[in-house]
Amino acid sequence: MSTELEEKEEQEQNPETEVKQDTSKKAMILAKLKGKKKILLIIIPVVLILIAGIVFFIMKHKSAAKPADTTIEKHDGAAATQAKQVTTYLDMDEFIVNLDKGDNQPNFLKMSVTLQLPGQDAVAAIKDKMPVIRDAFQVYLRELRGDDLNGSAGMFRLREELLFRVNYIVTPNKVDDILFREILVQ
Known part of the structure:
Protein backbone atom coordinates (compact mmCIF):
# COMPACT_ATOMS: atom_id res chain seq x y z
CA MET A 1 0.00 0.00 0.00
CA SER A 2 2.81 2.30 0.70
CA THR A 3 4.06 1.86 -2.86
CA GLU A 4 0.78 2.97 -4.27
CA LEU A 5 0.82 6.08 -2.15
CA GLU A 6 4.34 6.80 -3.19
CA GLU A 7 3.40 6.44 -6.89
CA LYS A 8 0.47 8.81 -6.44
CA GLU A 9 2.68 11.36 -4.75
CA GLU A 10 5.23 11.07 -7.54
CA GLN A 11 2.52 11.51 -10.18
CA GLU A 12 1.18 14.56 -8.40
CA GLN A 13 4.63 16.02 -8.21
CA ASN A 14 5.59 15.04 -11.79
CA PRO A 15 2.66 15.58 -14.25
CA GLU A 16 4.85 14.71 -17.25
CA THR A 17 5.13 11.08 -16.16
CA GLU A 18 1.36 10.87 -15.97
CA VAL A 19 0.99 12.13 -19.54
CA LYS A 20 3.68 9.72 -20.72
CA GLN A 21 1.94 6.79 -19.04
CA ASP A 22 -1.43 7.78 -20.56
CA THR A 23 0.05 8.08 -24.03
CA SER A 24 1.90 4.79 -23.71
CA LYS A 25 -1.33 3.05 -22.62
CA LYS A 26 -3.19 4.61 -25.54
CA ALA A 27 -0.43 3.59 -27.93
CA MET A 28 -0.62 0.00 -26.69
CA ILE A 29 -4.41 -0.06 -27.09
CA LEU A 30 -4.17 1.43 -30.60
CA ALA A 31 -1.50 -1.09 -31.57
CA LYS A 32 -3.71 -3.94 -30.41
CA LEU A 33 -6.70 -2.53 -32.33
CA LYS A 34 -4.63 -2.04 -35.50
CA GLY A 35 -3.49 -5.64 -35.31
CA LYS A 36 -7.09 -6.79 -34.94
CA LYS A 37 -8.21 -4.56 -37.84
CA LYS A 38 -5.55 -6.06 -40.10
CA ILE A 39 -6.68 -9.54 -39.18
CA LEU A 40 -10.33 -8.60 -39.80
CA LEU A 41 -9.44 -7.01 -43.16
CA ILE A 42 -7.91 -10.32 -44.20
CA ILE A 43 -10.48 -12.68 -42.68
CA ILE A 44 -13.68 -10.93 -43.86
CA PRO A 45 -12.88 -11.03 -47.63
CA VAL A 46 -11.72 -14.64 -47.37
CA VAL A 47 -14.97 -15.63 -45.64
CA LEU A 48 -17.05 -13.73 -48.22
CA ILE A 49 -15.22 -15.41 -51.10
CA LEU A 50 -15.79 -18.82 -49.53
CA ILE A 51 -19.51 -18.10 -49.06
CA ALA A 52 -19.83 -16.87 -52.65
CA GLY A 53 -18.05 -19.99 -53.91
CA ILE A 54 -20.33 -22.28 -51.94
CA VAL A 55 -23.46 -20.48 -53.16
CA PHE A 56 -22.24 -20.60 -56.77
CA PHE A 57 -21.44 -24.30 -56.48
CA ILE A 58 -24.88 -25.11 -55.02
CA MET A 59 -26.76 -23.00 -57.58
CA LYS A 60 -24.81 -24.53 -60.46
CA HIS A 61 -25.72 -28.04 -59.38
CA LYS A 62 -29.37 -27.14 -58.84
CA SER A 63 -29.69 -25.51 -62.27
CA ALA A 64 -27.85 -28.38 -63.95
CA ALA A 65 -30.20 -30.91 -62.36
CA LYS A 66 -33.43 -29.17 -63.39
CA PRO A 67 -32.92 -29.10 -67.19
CA ALA A 68 -31.89 -32.73 -67.16
CA ASP A 69 -35.18 -33.66 -65.51
CA THR A 70 -37.27 -31.56 -67.88
CA THR A 71 -35.47 -32.85 -70.97
CA ILE A 72 -36.27 -36.39 -69.92
CA GLU A 73 -39.93 -35.46 -69.67
CA LYS A 74 -39.81 -33.66 -73.01
CA HIS A 75 -38.18 -36.62 -74.72
CA ASP A 76 -40.79 -38.97 -73.31
CA GLY A 77 -43.58 -36.63 -74.44
CA ALA A 78 -41.98 -36.13 -77.84
CA ALA A 79 -41.62 -39.88 -78.34
CA ALA A 80 -45.27 -40.43 -77.52
CA THR A 81 -46.31 -37.62 -79.86
CA GLN A 82 -44.04 -38.90 -82.61
CA ALA A 83 -45.60 -42.34 -82.36
CA LYS A 84 -49.04 -40.82 -82.93
CA GLN A 85 -48.17 -38.26 -85.64
CA VAL A 86 -45.74 -38.23 -88.51
CA THR A 87 -44.65 -34.97 -90.13
Whole structure:
Protein backbone atom coordinates (compact mmCIF):
# COMPACT_ATOMS: atom_id res chain seq x y z
CA MET A 1 0.00 0.00 0.00
CA SER A 2 2.81 2.30 0.70
CA THR A 3 4.06 1.86 -2.86
CA GLU A 4 0.78 2.97 -4.27
CA LEU A 5 0.82 6.08 -2.15
CA GLU A 6 4.34 6.80 -3.19
CA GLU A 7 3.40 6.44 -6.89
CA LYS A 8 0.47 8.81 -6.44
CA GLU A 9 2.68 11.36 -4.75
CA GLU A 10 5.23 11.07 -7.54
CA GLN A 11 2.52 11.51 -10.18
CA GLU A 12 1.18 14.56 -8.40
CA GLN A 13 4.63 16.02 -8.21
CA ASN A 14 5.59 15.04 -11.79
CA PRO A 15 2.66 15.58 -14.25
CA GLU A 16 4.85 14.71 -17.25
CA THR A 17 5.13 11.08 -16.16
CA GLU A 18 1.36 10.87 -15.97
CA VAL A 19 0.99 12.13 -19.54
CA LYS A 20 3.68 9.72 -20.72
CA GLN A 21 1.94 6.79 -19.04
CA ASP A 22 -1.43 7.78 -20.56
CA THR A 23 0.05 8.08 -24.03
CA SER A 24 1.90 4.79 -23.71
CA LYS A 25 -1.33 3.05 -22.62
CA LYS A 26 -3.19 4.61 -25.54
CA ALA A 27 -0.43 3.59 -27.93
CA MET A 28 -0.62 0.00 -26.69
CA ILE A 29 -4.41 -0.06 -27.09
CA LEU A 30 -4.17 1.43 -30.60
CA ALA A 31 -1.50 -1.09 -31.57
CA LYS A 32 -3.71 -3.94 -30.41
CA LEU A 33 -6.70 -2.53 -32.33
CA LYS A 34 -4.63 -2.04 -35.50
CA GLY A 35 -3.49 -5.64 -35.31
CA LYS A 36 -7.09 -6.79 -34.94
CA LYS A 37 -8.21 -4.56 -37.84
CA LYS A 38 -5.55 -6.06 -40.10
CA ILE A 39 -6.68 -9.54 -39.18
CA LEU A 40 -10.33 -8.60 -39.80
CA LEU A 41 -9.44 -7.01 -43.16
CA ILE A 42 -7.91 -10.32 -44.20
CA ILE A 43 -10.48 -12.68 -42.68
CA ILE A 44 -13.68 -10.93 -43.86
CA PRO A 45 -12.88 -11.03 -47.63
CA VAL A 46 -11.72 -14.64 -47.37
CA VAL A 47 -14.97 -15.63 -45.64
CA LEU A 48 -17.05 -13.73 -48.22
CA ILE A 49 -15.22 -15.41 -51.10
CA LEU A 50 -15.79 -18.82 -49.53
CA ILE A 51 -19.51 -18.10 -49.06
CA ALA A 52 -19.83 -16.87 -52.65
CA GLY A 53 -18.05 -19.99 -53.91
CA ILE A 54 -20.33 -22.28 -51.94
CA VAL A 55 -23.46 -20.48 -53.16
CA PHE A 56 -22.24 -20.60 -56.77
CA PHE A 57 -21.44 -24.30 -56.48
CA ILE A 58 -24.88 -25.11 -55.02
CA MET A 59 -26.76 -23.00 -57.58
CA LYS A 60 -24.81 -24.53 -60.46
CA HIS A 61 -25.72 -28.04 -59.38
CA LYS A 62 -29.37 -27.14 -58.84
CA SER A 63 -29.69 -25.51 -62.27
CA ALA A 64 -27.85 -28.38 -63.95
CA ALA A 65 -30.20 -30.91 -62.36
CA LYS A 66 -33.43 -29.17 -63.39
CA PRO A 67 -32.92 -29.10 -67.19
CA ALA A 68 -31.89 -32.73 -67.16
CA ASP A 69 -35.18 -33.66 -65.51
CA THR A 70 -37.27 -31.56 -67.88
CA THR A 71 -35.47 -32.85 -70.97
CA ILE A 72 -36.27 -36.39 -69.92
CA GLU A 73 -39.93 -35.46 -69.67
CA LYS A 74 -39.81 -33.66 -73.01
CA HIS A 75 -38.18 -36.62 -74.72
CA ASP A 76 -40.79 -38.97 -73.31
CA GLY A 77 -43.58 -36.63 -74.44
CA ALA A 78 -41.98 -36.13 -77.84
CA ALA A 79 -41.62 -39.88 -78.34
CA ALA A 80 -45.27 -40.43 -77.52
CA THR A 81 -46.31 -37.62 -79.86
CA GLN A 82 -44.04 -38.90 -82.61
CA ALA A 83 -45.60 -42.34 -82.36
CA LYS A 84 -49.04 -40.82 -82.93
CA GLN A 85 -48.17 -38.26 -85.64
CA VAL A 86 -45.74 -38.23 -88.51
CA THR A 87 -44.65 -34.97 -90.13
CA THR A 88 -46.14 -34.51 -93.59
CA TYR A 89 -44.97 -32.19 -96.36
CA LEU A 90 -47.22 -30.52 -98.90
CA ASP A 91 -45.70 -28.83 -101.96
CA MET A 92 -47.27 -25.64 -103.25
CA ASP A 93 -47.16 -24.49 -106.86
CA GLU A 94 -44.47 -22.04 -107.91
CA PHE A 95 -45.04 -18.29 -107.39
CA ILE A 96 -43.88 -15.67 -109.91
CA VAL A 97 -44.65 -12.18 -108.63
CA ASN A 98 -43.85 -8.57 -109.57
CA LEU A 99 -42.19 -6.85 -106.62
CA ASP A 100 -42.86 -3.22 -105.69
CA LYS A 101 -39.75 -1.33 -106.73
CA GLY A 102 -41.08 2.22 -106.63
CA ASP A 103 -39.90 3.12 -110.14
CA ASN A 104 -40.98 1.78 -113.51
CA GLN A 105 -38.32 -0.94 -113.73
CA PRO A 106 -39.68 -4.48 -113.33
CA ASN A 107 -38.50 -6.59 -110.42
CA PHE A 108 -39.57 -10.24 -110.10
CA LEU A 109 -39.67 -12.90 -107.41
CA LYS A 110 -39.80 -16.59 -108.26
CA MET A 111 -40.48 -18.77 -105.24
CA SER A 112 -41.33 -22.40 -104.48
CA VAL A 113 -42.37 -23.46 -100.98
CA THR A 114 -43.31 -26.60 -99.10
CA LEU A 115 -45.65 -26.60 -96.10
CA GLN A 116 -44.63 -28.76 -93.13
CA LEU A 117 -47.75 -30.22 -91.50
CA PRO A 118 -48.04 -31.99 -88.13
CA GLY A 119 -49.74 -35.05 -89.60
CA GLN A 120 -51.65 -36.60 -92.47
CA ASP A 121 -55.00 -35.48 -91.01
CA ALA A 122 -54.47 -31.83 -91.97
CA VAL A 123 -53.56 -32.43 -95.63
CA ALA A 124 -57.13 -32.65 -96.98
CA ALA A 125 -58.31 -29.56 -95.08
CA ILE A 126 -55.32 -27.51 -96.23
CA LYS A 127 -55.65 -28.66 -99.85
CA ASP A 128 -59.26 -27.44 -99.79
CA LYS A 129 -58.07 -23.97 -98.73
CA MET A 130 -55.10 -23.85 -101.13
CA PRO A 131 -56.61 -21.17 -103.45
CA VAL A 132 -57.14 -18.85 -100.45
CA ILE A 133 -53.60 -19.52 -99.19
CA ARG A 134 -52.14 -18.85 -102.64
CA ASP A 135 -54.08 -15.58 -102.92
CA ALA A 136 -52.88 -14.41 -99.48
CA PHE A 137 -49.28 -15.19 -100.43
CA GLN A 138 -49.62 -13.37 -103.79
CA VAL A 139 -51.06 -10.22 -102.20
CA TYR A 140 -48.32 -10.12 -99.56
CA LEU A 141 -45.49 -10.85 -101.99
CA ARG A 142 -46.58 -8.06 -104.39
CA GLU A 143 -46.14 -5.53 -101.58
CA LEU A 144 -42.50 -6.52 -101.00
CA ARG A 145 -39.47 -4.74 -102.40
CA GLY A 146 -36.29 -6.52 -103.44
CA ASP A 147 -34.51 -5.00 -100.41
CA ASP A 148 -37.01 -6.70 -98.07
CA LEU A 149 -35.65 -10.09 -99.11
CA ASN A 150 -31.94 -9.33 -98.64
CA GLY A 151 -29.95 -11.45 -96.23
CA SER A 152 -30.97 -14.08 -93.75
CA ALA A 153 -33.02 -11.57 -91.72
CA GLY A 154 -35.16 -10.84 -94.80
CA MET A 155 -35.72 -14.56 -95.40
CA PHE A 156 -36.62 -15.08 -91.76
CA ARG A 157 -39.19 -12.25 -91.86
CA LEU A 158 -40.64 -13.66 -95.11
CA ARG A 159 -40.97 -17.14 -93.58
CA GLU A 160 -42.60 -15.80 -90.40
CA GLU A 161 -45.06 -13.63 -92.33
CA LEU A 162 -46.10 -16.43 -94.69
CA LEU A 163 -46.44 -18.84 -91.76
CA PHE A 164 -48.64 -16.35 -89.90
CA ARG A 165 -50.88 -15.88 -92.95
CA VAL A 166 -51.27 -19.58 -93.71
CA ASN A 167 -52.04 -20.46 -90.07
CA TYR A 168 -54.64 -17.70 -89.94
CA ILE A 169 -56.37 -19.21 -92.98
CA VAL A 170 -56.23 -22.90 -92.01
CA THR A 171 -57.28 -22.51 -88.35
CA PRO A 172 -58.12 -24.89 -86.48
CA ASN A 173 -55.50 -26.87 -88.43
CA LYS A 174 -51.88 -25.82 -88.20
CA VAL A 175 -48.83 -25.53 -90.44
CA ASP A 176 -45.62 -26.14 -88.48
CA ASP A 177 -43.18 -24.48 -90.88
CA ILE A 178 -42.66 -23.14 -94.37
CA LEU A 179 -39.68 -24.56 -96.23
CA PHE A 180 -38.23 -22.69 -99.21
CA ARG A 181 -37.38 -24.95 -102.14
CA GLU A 182 -36.38 -22.11 -104.47
CA ILE A 183 -36.16 -18.32 -104.27
CA LEU A 184 -34.99 -16.10 -107.09
CA VAL A 185 -35.14 -12.29 -107.06
CA GLN A 186 -34.45 -10.59 -110.38
